[in-house]
Amino acid sequence: xxxxxxxxxxxxxxxxxxxxxxxxxxxxxxxxxxxxxxxxxxxxxxxxxxxxxxxxxxxxxxxxxxxxxxxxxxxxxxxxxxxxxxxxxxxxxxxxxxxxxxxxxxxxxxxxxxxxxxxxxxxxxxxxxxxxxxxxxxxxxxxxxxxxxxxxxxxxxxxxxxxxxxxxxxxxxxxxxxxxxxxxxxxxxxxxxxxxxxxxxxxxxxxxxxxxxxxxxxxxxxxxxxxxxxxxxxxxxxxxxxxxxxxxxxxxxxxxxxxxxxxxxxxxxxxxxxxxxxxxxxxxxxxxxxxxxxxxxxxxxxxxxxxxxxxxxxxxxxxxxxxxxxxxxxxxxxxxxxxxxxxxxxxxxxxxxxxx
Amino acid sequence: xxxxxxxxxxxxxxxxxxxxxxxxxxxxxxxxxxxxxxxxxxxxxxxxxxxxxxxxxxxxxxxxxxxxxxxxxxxxxxxxxxxxxxxxxxxxxxxxxxxxxxxxxxxxxxxxxxxxxxxxxxxxxxxxxxxxxxxxxxxxxxxxxxxxxxxxxxxxxxxxxxxxxxxxxxxxxxxxxxxxxxxxxxxxxxxxxxxxxxxxxxxxxxxxxxxxxxxxxxxxxxxxxxxxxxxxxxxxxxxxxxxxxxxxxxxxxxxxxxxxxxxxxxxxxxxxxxxxxxxxxxxxxxxxxxxxxxxxxxxxxxxxxxxxxxxxxxxxxxxxxxxxxxxxxxxxxxxxxxxxxxxxxxxxxxxxxxxxxxxxxxxxxxxxxxxxxxxxxxxxxxxxxxxxxxxxxxxxxxxxxxxxxxxxxx
Numbered sequence: 001x002x003x004x005x006x007x008x009x010x011x012x013x014x015x016x017x018x019x020x021x022x023x024x025x026x027x028x029x030x031x032x033x034x035x036x037x038x039x040x041x042x043x044x045x046x047x048x049x050x051x052x053x054x055x056x057x058x059x060x061x062x063x064x065x066x067x068x069x070x071x072x073x074x075x076x077x078x079x080x081x082x083x084x085x086x087x088x089x090x091x092x093x094x095x096x097x098x099x100x101x102x103x104x105x106x107x108x109x110x111x112x113x114x115x116x117x118x119x120x121x122x123x124x125x126x127x128x129x130x131x132x133x134x135x136x137x138x139x140x141x142x143x144x145x146x147x148x149x150x151x152x153x154x155x156x157x158x159x160x161x162x163x164x165x166x167x168x169x170x171x172x173x174x175x176x177x178x179x180x181x182x183x184x185x186x187x188x189x190x191x192x193x194x195x196x197x198x199x200x201x202x203x204x205x206x207x208x209x210x211x212x213x214x215x216x217x218x219x220x221x222x223x224x225x226x227x228x229x230x231x232x233x234x235x236x237x238x239x240x241x242x243x244x245x246x247x248x249x250x251x252x253x254x255x256x257x258x259x260x261x262x263x264x265x266x267x268x269x270x271x272x273x274x275x276x277x278x279x280x281x282x283x284x285x286x287x288x289x290x291x292x293x294x295x296x297x298x299x300x301x302x303x304x305x306x307x308x309x310x311x312x313x314x315x316x317x318x319x320x321x322x323x324x325x326x327x328x329x330x331x332x333x334x335x336x337x338x339x340x341x342x343x344x345x346x347x348x349x350x351x352x353x354x355x356x
Numbered sequence: 357x358x359x360x361x362x363x364x365x366x367x368x369x370x371x372x373x374x375x376x377x378x379x380x381x382x383x384x385x386x387x388x389x390x391x392x393x394x395x396x397x398x399x400x401x402x403x404x405x406x407x408x409x410x411x412x413x414x415x416x417x418x419x420x421x422x423x424x425x426x427x428x429x430x431x432x433x434x435x436x437x438x439x440x441x442x443x444x445x446x447x448x449x450x451x452x453x454x455x456x457x458x459x460x461x462x463x464x465x466x467x468x469x470x471x472x473x474x475x476x477x478x479x480x481x482x483x484x485x486x487x488x489x490x491x492x493x494x495x496x497x498x499x500x501x502x503x504x505x506x507x508x509x510x511x512x513x514x515x516x517x518x519x520x521x522x523x524x525x526x527x528x529x530x531x532x533x534x535x536x537x538x539x540x541x542x543x544x545x546x547x548x549x550x551x552x553x554x555x556x557x558x559x560x561x562x563x564x565x566x567x568x569x570x571x572x573x574x575x576x577x578x579x580x581x582x583x584x585x586x587x588x589x590x591x592x593x594x595x596x597x598x599x600x601x602x603x604x605x606x607x608x609x610x611x612x613x614x615x616x617x618x619x620x621x622x623x624x625x626x627x628x629x630x631x632x633x634x635x636x637x638x639x640x641x642x643x644x645x646x647x648x649x650x651x652x653x654x655x656x657x658x659x660x661x662x663x664x665x666x667x668x669x670x671x672x673x674x675x676x677x678x679x680x681x682x683x684x685x686x687x688x689x690x691x692x693x694x695x696x697x698x699x700x701x702x703x704x705x706x707x708x709x710x711x712x713x714x715x716x717x718x719x720x721x722x723x724x725x726x727x728x729x730x731x732x733x734x735x736x737x738x739x740x741x742x743x744x745x746x747x748x749x750x751x752x753x754x755x756x757x758x759x760x761x762x763x764x765x766x
Contacts, residue, residue, distance in 0.1 A: 055389045059407045060364020264367045266400030 009214040011207075014234055015224040019282045021290025029233040036297055039080055039228055041306050043072040043285050046096035048310040049105055050259075052318065053095075053112055057263045061322065063114045068095045070226070070258035073284025074190050076100045077231030078158065078251075081239060085155040087148075088127040089141035091134070093190070093257075094160050101127055105317035113321055116330035135161055135168030138187070142174040145185035145248075156184035156242035158235070163203050164195025166212065175250065179216035184242030186235065187213070187250040190225060192257040197270040213250035225253030226284040229291070256282070328354065358433025358440050361392075361407050365425045367399040375421045376401060376675065383435075384412045392430055395423065404429065411435045419674055422544050480507035491516045517558050545640045556702045561738035564697040564709075565746040569754045571713050571728040574598075577760050585655055595633075595687055596658035597763055598710060601756040603629045603649045606683060609749040611741045612706040612734075613682050623740055632681035632701055633661060635668040636691070642668040643701060645681040653766050685710065695731040705740055709733035 016027045031039075050069050056062035068075065075096035082088065082101065090097050098108055102125055111118025111130060119129040131137035141159030148155045165171050166189065178185045189209050193200050206212065213220030219241075223230045231253055238249035256279035260267045267276075292298035332339060332347040339347070363373065376394040380386055391403040392412075410432040417423055431439050478495045480488070484507055488495050493515050500507035542550070571594065578594055585592040606613040610625040617624055629650045632643040644664035649657060667673045684701040689712035698707045711731040717724050732754070734746050756762070 052389070055405045058364070058366055058402055058404050060362065060366075061407065064368055260400070264399050268400075 007214075009211065011211045011214070011220055011222060013222040013224075014230045015227050016229040016233060017224075017227045017287050017291055019226070019287055021287040021294070023229070023291060023294075027230075027233070029229055029236070031229075031232070033295075033297060035080070036292060036295070039076055039232070040285075040288055040292055040298070041310075042076045042080065042096065042100040043228065043288065044306050045105075045310045045313065046072045046076065046099050047285065048307070048314050049099065049108070049317075050095060052314045053109070054259065054263060056109075056318065057112075061318075062109070062112050065112050065263045066093045066095075067257065067259035067262075068093055070279065070283070071190055071192060071255045072096045073228040073288070074188075074225035074231050074253035074255045075160075077228040078160075078186075078188055078235040078253075081232050081235035082158060083155065083239075084126070085153065086126060086239070087141070087144045087155070087157040089137050089144065089157055089159040090128070090130065091137055091161050091165070092130050092132050093162070094130075097160060098127065101125060103127060105313055106320045109317050109321035110324060113324075115321075115324060115326045116334035117324070117326065119334065135165040135170040137161070138165070138171045138174035139177070142178045142183060142185050145178065145183035145242075146181055149181070149183050149245075154243050156186060156239050158186040158188055160188050160190065162195060163189065163191040163193070163200050163209060164198065165189070166209050167195075167203060172212075172216075175213065175216045175218075175248070178248040179213075179218050182245070182247035184245075185248045186238045186242065187248065188235070189250065189252045190255055191252050192225075192255050194257065194261070194267075194271070196261045196265060197267075199270075208252060210250055210252040213248075218248050218250070220250035220252065222252045222254060225255030226282045226287070228284055228288050255284075358413055358431050358437050359408060359410075360428050360440075360442060361430050361432060362426050363395070363404070363423045363429040366395070366402050366404070367397050370397045370399065370425060372422050372424050373397040374675070375417050375419055375423055377419050378415055379403070380412050380415075380430075382412050382415055385435075386410060386412055386432065406430075406432065408432055411437075413437060414439045418671070420671070420678075478507065479505055484509050484512055488512045514558070543639060545642070549640055552702060553699050556700050559702065560700050560705070562697065562700065562735055563738045563743065563746070564733050564735040565743060565750060566695050566731055566733045567750040567754055569730050569732055569757045570718075571730050571757065574757055574760045575713075575728055577763065581654070585658065588655065590655055590659045591662060592654070592658050593661075594713070595661065595685075595710070596654050597760060598757065599631055599633075599646070599649055599657050599661075599685065600654055600763055600766060601753060601760070602683070602685065602708060603631065605749060605753040605756060607650070608752060609745065611745060612736060612749055614705050614740065615682070615703040616705060616737070616740055626682040628682065630680050630682045632684040632704075633664070634684065634686040634688075635665045637669050637671075639671070642673070642678065643681065643684055644668050644673055644677050645679065647680065654763060683707070689713065689730070695733050698733065698735045700735060700737060706734060706736040709735065 014027070015024070016029070017023050046068055050067055053062055053065045054067060057065045071093065075094055079088065079097040079100035088097060088101055095108060099105065103121065107118060107122070109118075121127045121129050128137065128140060131140075138159050138161060141157040145157040148157065159174075161171060175187060177183075178187070191200060191209055195203060208220075208222050210220035210222045221234060223234045225231060234251050238251060241247070241249060258276065258279065289298055289303075328350065329347060332343050335343065366373070373395040376396050378393050379391045386392065386406045386409070388407065388409050389405045391405050393404050394401055395404055411434060412430055413433050414431040416428045416430065423429065428442060479500055480495055485495065487509055488498070491512060493512050495507060495512075498507050498511050498515050501511055502508040574594060574597055578592055578597060582592050606629060611623070613626050613629060615624045615626070628648055630645050630647045631649050632645045634641055634643045644667065646652075646657065646660055646664060652660070664673070664677065667677065681701060681704055683704055684707040686698050686707060687710045688696055689710050693711055695711045696709055698709045700707050709732070711733070713728045713730040715726050716729045718727050718729065732750065734750055736746050
């Protein structure tokens with residue numbers, strides 16, 4: 001009986017822009033100026049939106065919010081690599097993905113302010129609404145991708161999840177199915193180092209999350225998630241692969257959440273100020289700014305313009321979202337396509353008690 | 357147009373928070389999103405930003421106060437604008453929030469759940485089940501006081517401390533006809549005292565050891581140094597000398613400057629001496645903490661004690677000035693009494709009572725003489741030290757007070 005190696009795998013790591021903004025010319029994707037500006041502007045929009053949402057929550061004008069700051073590179077880089085026909089299937093931290101894919105700030109504020117209407121994604125955009133239960137969205141994305149394959153569409157689905165979700169069964173069920181049926185699905189894991197307070201070292205004993213794809217028979221790679229160019233390039237390559245029938249890809253974007261897990265969390269209880277400072281130096285916006293400056297696409301005046309436009313957009317969206325008057329019946333009518341009998345009864349009861 | 361900004365629910369279903377500090381003052385101009393205050397909730401310390409541009413007309417509450425969610429935090433308007441009265445709606449909310457005394461609310465809202473818990477499934481997280489197994493408490497006999505009737509670690513501990521032999525006896529709630537007298541709501545301070553004292557009384561095995569000391573030399577030492585101190589604006593009290601002697605004695609008897617880590621079953625001997633001193637205020641007892649007494653001289657102790665007790669009386673103490681004590685002194689003698697048994701201030705393990713100094717007749721060398729005598733009572737936790745240890749502690753302490761020349765230069 002011979003003993004032999006039956007499987008050997010490797011996992012690559014990709015970085016194009018280092019943390020000082022220096023670019024690796026051999027790996028640099030050739031993107032036109034408009035797209036480069038669009039990438040930067042969307043990262044700024046996301047950050048301005050994010051900070052406003054946290055402030056609104058602290059003022060009692062918004063409910064529990066899930067901050068994005070620090071992860072704009074991973075989110076904007078992947079979202080802008082998508083075509084309109086591709087389907088976005090986010091978890092709950094993908095504010096920058098939604099914004100980059102054309103969802104309005106008003107729509108996102110409606111969601112975080114607790115309005116059912118906030119979950120009604122515009123019909124002409126291929127995005128699922130926010131998925132709060134960790135990992136639950138992954139099989140949905142695989143199903144969508146399978147449908148795309150059966151319908152022979154030149155499109156792919158991308159699903160977002162965090163390092164914590166890789167300990168959930170659905171994520172593995174989804175990846176296994178995607179591997180077996182070779183569906184055009186990208187599994188985009190933002191490894192932001194913590195699942196609330198659980199550090200990545202307690203999430204998995206594996207060296208990378210990316211390598212888990214090998215077990216399901218497809219490629220997994222790691223990218224510097226704070227390097228928007230690397231993220232864009234990796235996502236683009238995975239999409240091309242998906243479009244040409246070569247199946248799924250797992251992308252592990254190494255990043256860091258600069259704020260709390262949610263506005264109900266206190267990160268000081270589980271991570272040090274030094275650690276946060278260390279990651280601040282790796283900020284995705286700062287290094288991309290340096291890159292754009294090198295291409296003479298960024299100066300102070302441009303920065304001011306971008307910041308002001310984002311601030312105006314945010315203020316305008318807050319005003320509109322706060323003016324929205326929800327109907328309490330929304331709680332029932334937005335749940336199912338048709339109301340079930342018990343929900344109808346509950347709705348009647350609620351109406352009666354409101355009249356009384 | 358001035359607007360009242362209410363303290364929002366900044367967590368998920370929090371009901372109150374403690375004001376850590378204001379970041380603005382009345383009269384300050386503020387911008388929308390500018391932080392106004394730091395508030396500590398049971399989830400985190402958070403900054404509360406302003407909802408609007410304007411001038412701060414009124415701040416509600418001061419550092420250390422507990423604020424109920426949905427009660428006024430600040431009023432913001434134009435400079436000089438009068439503060440409009442709180443709208444009916446807000447007042448009702450404020451009153452509702454104040455009236456929600458935690459105990460009554462809990463009882464009312466969880467009553468059905470409690471019955472369910474005792475008749476049907478037992479609601480308890482794994483950590484509590486493990487604790488119950490470890491303590492030999494039958495969970496079926498425990499009534500939960502947590503959300504929805506869940507059994508908490510405290511519930512199990514309470515049963516354990518009430519247990520006789522191996523039988524866990526749930527505490528029985530007695531009901532009384534309380535008559536129609538005037539009703540006063542318990543203040544936050546009163547509730548805090550009640551909670552801490554009840555915890556201590558149930559947790560610690562209190563024993564009080566009483567000794568007396570002759571203060572003749574201590575009082576004359578105080579007299580000798582009084583004038584020099586007064587020149588520096590410091591009122592020198594016997595308490596300052598007593599605290600110095602206390603800390604020097606604690607150094608030789610570290611088991612009384614300690615805390616019990618129940619979880620790890622370890623005794624923590626503190627390597628610093630933070631002495632809390634009970635101050636009688638109009639609203640009730642507050643014990644500000646004088647930190648690192650070991651590194652302070654007599655004058656510093658007297659001066660800082662005075663500042664702390666003034667702050668206690670005007671309720672201006674910061675949170676860090678009432679936390680972190682390793683031992684407490686209660687100077688009840690300034691009011692009266694022969695001696696009393698004190699209650700330990702958790703998580704400390706001992707408290708010293710100093711009682712009134714009286715001229716008493718004592719027998720010395722076969723003759724009756726008058727001396728200023730003071731009773732001193734050391735109340736300690738018999739779980740972690742014994743009577744003989746307390747006696748040895750007191751012997752040394754009394755000697756340090758009766759022969760106080762060592763404090764001449766301190």
